[in-house]
Amino acid sequence: MDAFMSLQKSIEKLVRIKCSNYKEDYIKRRILSRMRLTNTEDFEAYHKYLLENPQELDLLRNALTINVTKFFRDPEVFDVIRREILPDLARRRGSIRIWCAGCATGEESYSIAILVYELLTLHKDVNVTIYATDIDAVALQKAMTGIYDRKALDNVDEKRIRKHFISHDDGTFEVRPHIKELVKFRQHDLMSGIPIARYLDAVTCRNVTIYFTEKQKNHLTHLFHSALAVDGYYIIGKTEYLARDVEHLFKPYNVMQKILRKAA
Known part of the structure; x- marks a missing residue:
């Protein structure tokens, strides 16, 4: 067994991340970044360092699951959510349930929550639940704390900053x-195959699947399809796409902004 494969086995056992779900070059890039920071010269040396330094397990987990984001990333997408999707759901539903999958440090989840709060000033009788999930406990702790530097708010106007x-x-x-x-x-x-809830009205999973293998992307598409109610909205990243094997599960809603709807 070569040094990289041996290292992957330890990662799966100790870090509890299944490397085969991710593209190999992505895994290697993230490990190499940790090798530079730990001054280890090759995979074998880093493997030894990982086994001898328990604190490195969390640092590696963070490196493998990190998702750089900011509030209202891709503002045009959030404009469609604000103008079309949320008002449509408010008119048709007594309650709205949204899942932000792979929420990282929470910027996207809170962006949607801001839009929901603004919606509720016009639809006070609608109940809204936003589920925000991630595999990374450290990122979730930052999300729950809800404290960010000014750069994360680049796309938030001053009126919203003062209010929220x-x-x-x-x-x-x-x-x-x-x-x-x-x-x-x-x-x-997300690799568990179990959705956070069912009969959801919308799922956002943006800029997460770009790191996954084609097989795993298809698996996640089926997962989100099963989680959504009929005609539920599925919002993916600007550079992401559905493979031919699963594209029949959704119909286009806004092609430019990569917003889909569950097919019957």
């Missing part, structure tokens, strides 16, 4: 309680 964030003396901004209480954060492994 608390400005701290150290230059950070904290999400206000009226937004936090709309989001339920939970640890969840």
Whole structure:
């Protein structure tokens, strides 16, 4: 067994991340970044370091699952959610349930929560639940804390910042309680094959599947299809796509913004 394969086996056992679900070059890039930071010269040396330094397990897990994001990333997508999707669901549903899958540190989940809060000023009788999940416990802790630097708010206008964030003396901004209480954060492994809930009205999973193998992408498409109610919305990343084997599960809603709807 070569050094890289041996290292992957230890990662699967100790870090509890199944390497075969991800593209090999992605796994190697993330490990190489940890090797540079730990001054280990090859996979064998890093493997030894990993086994001898328990704190490296969490650092490697973070490196493998990191998802760089910001509030209202790709503003055009959120504009469609604000103008079309949420009002449509409010008209048709007494309650709205949304799943932000692979939520990382929570920026996208809170972005949707801000839009939901604004919607509820016009539809006070609608109940909304936002599930936000990720495999990374450290990222989820940051999400639940809800404190971000100014750069994460580049796409948030000043009026929203004043209304929905608390400005701290150290230059950070904290999400206000009226937004936090709309989001339920939970640890969840998308590879488990079990959705966080069923009969959902919308699922967002953006810029997550680009790291997965084609087989795993198809598996996740089936997972989200099973989680959604009929005509539920599925929002994917701008560079993502559905493979031919699963594209029949969804019909286009907004091709430019990569928004789909569950097919009957």
